[in-house]
Amino acid sequence: MPQPPADLLQGTLDVLVLKTLTWGPRHGYAIARWLEDTSGEALRIEEGSLYPALYRMERKGWITADWGLSDLGRKAKFYRLTSAGRTRLRQEIAAGRRLVGVVGHILEAAG
Amino acid sequence: MPQPPADLLQGTLDVLVLKTLTWGPRHGYAIARWLEDTSGEALRIEEGSLYPALYRMERKGWITADWGLSDLGRKAKFYRLTSAGRTRLRQEIAAGRRLVGVVGHILEAAG
DNA sequence: TAGTATTACCTAGACACTCTAGGTAAGGAC
DNA sequence: GTCCTTACCTAGAGTGTCTAGGTAATACTA
DSSP states (O other), X not given: OOXXXXXXXTTOHHHHHHHHHTTSOEEHHHHHHHHHHHTTTOOOOOHHHHHHXXXXXXXXXXXXXXXXXXXXXXXXXXXXXXXXXXXXXXXXXXXXXXXXXXXXXXXXXXX | XXXXXXXXXXXXXXXXXXXXXXXXXXXXXXHHHHHHHHTTTOOOOOHHHHHHHHHHXXXXXXXXXXXXXXTTSOEEEEEEEOHHHHHHHHHHHHHHHHHHHHHHHHHHSOO
């Protein structure tokens, strides 16, 4: 059974990755590092979740990939947001906000 | 493929059900009705998700069930929060708040 | 220079959760 | 007598995450 905070990602991985790419192209490993650093280590991005997610989103046309060289001169696959990806990101953020609003409203009610 | 807002529940069903039960014992059908009404129809609680969830949480000791009669005099299974369930609810709310904070912080950043 | 750590990618299999799409049964309305 | 609503239940598919491996090249360190 997955334990918090490990499985707290529940459906937020895609949107986090898309958001990361709004800062410019990045390779998978860098995406994970950036998210973990930016969250103050609150988020753990498992490679077994990340790479399948990248592949999935590429298939869906939200991102595209090109091989290149990382800062350290190693070969790495750089992902870039497509315009479909940008649209999707906006939609997911809006939907997420709605959900947080609705769920929050129920959970904050005095019990 | 599941469509929004249908799959927006993503892992929030348990906490919503537990929260519903803080108002007192309720049967499954009533839980679904209450959540849908309270959310202004924004939430759709599918029975194929709800009943397995109730069974799961009962097995985990977060809720207990007793057969009784509904308002309309029909037989219905009433679920009640256990103290383990109350603890779990608090934990899930706290974890959810943390996640919303972390993810929100990343998503709100100017891209 | 041998061993270890880090960077960087990938995959198979297990597990959990939700949904679709059925089904049962009983009471109420028309 | 038929249909709607209430109320419960389950099988199977789909999706997403995790664990736990693996590859390969570079960098550090002893």
